[in-house]
Amino acid sequence: MPRPTAALVLALALAAPAAAAPPSVLKVEPPSWWPGHSIDPVRLMVRGTGLHGAEVASAGVGLRTGPVKVNAAGTYLFVDVAIDPKAAPGPRTVTLRTAGGTAEAPFELLAPLPREGRFQGFSADDAIYLLMPDRFANGEASNDDPARSPGLLDRAKGRYYHGGDLRGVIERLPYLEDLGVTAIWLNPWYDNVDHLNERETYDGKAITDYHGYGAVDFYAVDERLGDLATLREMVDAAHALGIKVIQDQVANHSGPYHPWVKDPPTATWYNGTADKHLANTWQTWTLQDPHSTPEMQRPTLEGWFLDILPDLNQDDPEVARYTIQNTLWWAGVSGLDGIRQDTLPYVHRRFWKEWMAAIKKEYPGLTVVGELLDGDPALVSFYQGGEARFDGVDSGVDTLFDFPLFYALREAFARGGSLREVAKALARDHLYRDASALVTLVGLHDVPRFMSEPGASAAGLRAAFTFLLTARGTPLVYYGDEIAMPGGADPDNRRDFPGGWREDARSAFTAAGRTPEEQSVHSHVRALLHLRQRTPALRRGRMVNLHVADETWAYARVLDGTAAVIAFNTGAANATLDLPAGPAGLSDGTPLEDALRSGARAEVAGGRLLLVMPPGSSAVFAHP
Ligand SMILES: [Ca+2]
Ligand SMILES: [Ca+2]
Numbered sequence: 001m002p003r004p005t006a007a008l009v010l011a012l013a014l015a016a017p018a019a020a021a022p023p024s025v026l027k028v029e030p031p032s033w034w035p036g037h038s039i040d041p042v043r044l045m046v047r048g049t050g051l052h053g054a055e056v057a058s059a060g061v062g063l064r065t066g067p068v069k070v071n072a073a074g075t076y077l078f079v080d081v082a083i084d085p086k087a088a089p090g091p092r093t094v095t096l097r098t099a100g101g102t103a104e105a106p107f108e109l110l111a112p113l114p115r116e117g118r119f120q121g122f123s124a125d126d127a128i129y130l131l132m133p134d135r136f137a138n139g140e141a142s143n144d145d146p147a148r149s150p151g152l153l154d155r156a157k158g159r160y161y162h163g164g165d166l167r168g169v170i171e172r173l174p175y176l177e178d179l180g181v182t183a184i185w186l187n188p189w190y191d192n193v194d195h196l197n198e199r200e201t202y203d204g205k206a207i208t209d210y211h212g213y214g215a216v217d218f219y220a221v222d223e224r225l226g227d228l229a230t231l232r233e234m235v236d237a238a239h240a241l242g243i244k245v246i247q248d249q250v251a252n253h254s255g256p257y258h259p260w261v262k263d264p265p266t267a268t269w270y271n272g273t274a275d276k277h278l279a280n281t282w283q284t285w286t287l288q289d290p291h292s293t294p295e296m297q298r299p300t301l302e303g304w305f306l307d308i309l310p311d312l313n314q315d316d317p318e319v320a321r322y323t324i325q326n327t328l329w330w331a332g333v334s335g336l337d338g339i340r341q342d343t344l345p346y347v348h349r350r351f352w353k354e355w356m357a358a359i360k361k362e363y364p365g366l367t368v369v370g371e372l373l374d375g376d377p378a379l380v381s382f383y384q385g386g387e388a389r390f391d392g393v394d395s396g397v398d399t400l401f402d403f404p405l406f407y408a409l410r411e412a413f414a415r416g417g418s419l420r421e422v423a424k425a426l427a428r429d430h431l432y433r434d435a436s437a438l439v440t441l442v443g444l445h446d447v448p449r450f451m452s453e454p455g456a457s458a459a460g461l462r463a464a465f466t467f468l469l470t471a472r473g474t475p476l477v478y479y480g481d482e483i484a485m486p487g488g489a490d491p492d493n494r495r496d497f498p499g500g501w502r503e504d505a506r507s508a509f510t511a512a513g514r515t516p517e518e519q520s521v522h523s524h525v526r527a528l529l530h531l532r533q534r535t536p537a538l539r540r541g542r543m544v545n546l547h548v549a550d551e552t553w554a555y556a557r558v559l560d561g562t563a564a565v566i567a568f569n570t571g572a573a574n575a576t577l578d579l580p581a582g583p584a585g586l587s588d589g590t591p592l593e594d595a596l597r598s599g600a601r602a603e604v605a606g607g608r609l610l611l612v613m614p615p616g617s618s619a620v621f622a623h624p
């Protein structure tokens with residue numbers, strides 16, 4: 001027999017079927033779920049290699065799987081898993097089989113957390129405290145410079161990690177309880193990239209994603225902040241002190257380093273690719289313009305933030321399902337109470353409707369506040385749920401941040417503008433289905449601090465807090481504002497809370513560690529928060545204007561025959577306010593006392609209430 005030629009050997013090799021590589025499993029999302037959940041079956045997304053042609057060989061007791069779908073690259077597999085409502089909690093293994101072999105996908109059935117005291121939602125009865133976990137308090141030094149993500153810690157640099165973490169939050173919960181807040185919102189705790197973010201540079205230098213808004217894993221807590229067990233511990237510890245927890249979620253985009261960017265689970269996972277996509281043009285007004293077209297809206301809905309943040313395509317049913325399950329998973333594993341949703345307008349309203357319906361179905365009490373950073377109340381109100389708007393969509397979103405009011409507050413109380421403009425902002429309340437549900441604020445992480453506004457003073461900040469904590473809405477206190485912390489544009493507005501680090505020279509968490517100015521604001525905010533807690537009219541009362549001028553203003557909050565009268569004088573001289581008592585429901589002889597200034601009294605006489613207001617002061621006159 002002649003020896004085969006080299007050419008023949010090559011031809012034979014090409015003809016022979018290549019032995020398929022064995023499959024592998026790298027990640028299973030969600031990693032766990034619950035029997036008896038409103039989402040059943042749950043859809044698992046398995047990331048791996050060599051998943052072409054995969055079938056489920058076995059799924060474990062109490063699980064039943066549906067058809068399998070694999071992406072063209074063989075790197076992602078989707079499969080529905082129905083869970084027997086009586087299935088016992090515990091680990092399961094979904095075994096996948098291909099021509100090349102088998103691979104095991106770990107999965108777990110969890111026992112649902114007791115509902116009592118969890119999934120509570122928030123309302124005007126609450127006061128929310130926003131903190132950036134990297135910047136609030138450092139409870140664990142061991143995660144400051146982890147082996148997995150070394151070299152990103154530098155407290156001298158505003159855009160590096162500073163070491164704050166969930167343990168630090170747990171340790172400071174008593175401080176927050178004493179301050180009088182009843183809910184905390186943390187900037188995202190998702191796992192962010194473990195190296196410098198070379199795509200988002202400042203002054204030509206790479207920075208870190210210390211802020212948490214660049215997720216590389218939507219199912220993990222960043223290793224610098226803690227882990228899932230610590231998160232659960234934080235939620236339980238907060239609940240034990242009567243403090244609710246609000247998670248910051250981002251449905252619009254992933255971080256630029258998410259593994260999906262190079263290897264998308266489906267062909268339409270993102271709107272575009274890293275190489276070819278629209279840039280976001282921020283034209284949110286086109287989204288509520290009856291004369292707009294889908295073409296006009298596309299860059300705003302599908303463009304990549306800053307041209308670098310990959311825009312998730314919620315029109316891909318797998319993306320929509322992934323995001324809804326992810327939201328419910330975080331709630332279910334932690335027992336959290338509310339969600340702050342980032343960049344709300346940049347996602348189709350019809351997705352929010354679907355997302356909100358899924359949340360309410362499983363957790364009817366849970367509430368969502370959406371971020372629409374705009375000063376136009378017509379635009380912001382368009383997104384509040386409760387009624388279908390002209391586009392036929394009821395977003396279902398519980399509430400939004402009151403940015404239109406925020407700008408008026410900054411102008412009036414920091415920059416020496418007119419109080420009348422604040423009253424005028426409130427005059428737009430009729431645009432909202434429920435203005436009393438709006439989350440009101442004088443600061444947060446995306447704007448320069450109040451104290452760094454031109455013209456700002458501690459007295460102005462105190463007056464702004466008097467308004468914030470006595471007016472309609474659910475007030476939000478940005479960490480550090482209660483001690484008059486200064487700070488310009490991001491990241492200067494995200495300075496470390498003094499005393500949150502063991503090596504700090506002083507601790508503003510204690511009265512002894514505060515400067516007189518810090519203490520003047522802290523004691524004022526604390527007094528107001530506690531007053532609000534014990535005075536239902538300040539939380540739920542009808543708001544009635546008694547007098548409005550440029551430098552003086554008085555309104556009442558009226559509820560069930562009780563009333564509190566709130567007054568301001570931003571001028572440089574004493575002001576006497578002669579107010580009608582009737583609209584506040586106050587009758588002659590009713591004694592009132594300023595809850596903020598001991599000894600200041602007033603009495604209704606002849607249907608009038610006379611208040612003498614010192615320069616640069618605010619007062620809350622209530623029944624003693
Ligand atoms: Ca730490
Ligand atoms: Ca990380």
Ligand SMILES: [Ca+2]
Binds near residue numbers: 252300301302311347
């Ligand atoms: Ca988008």
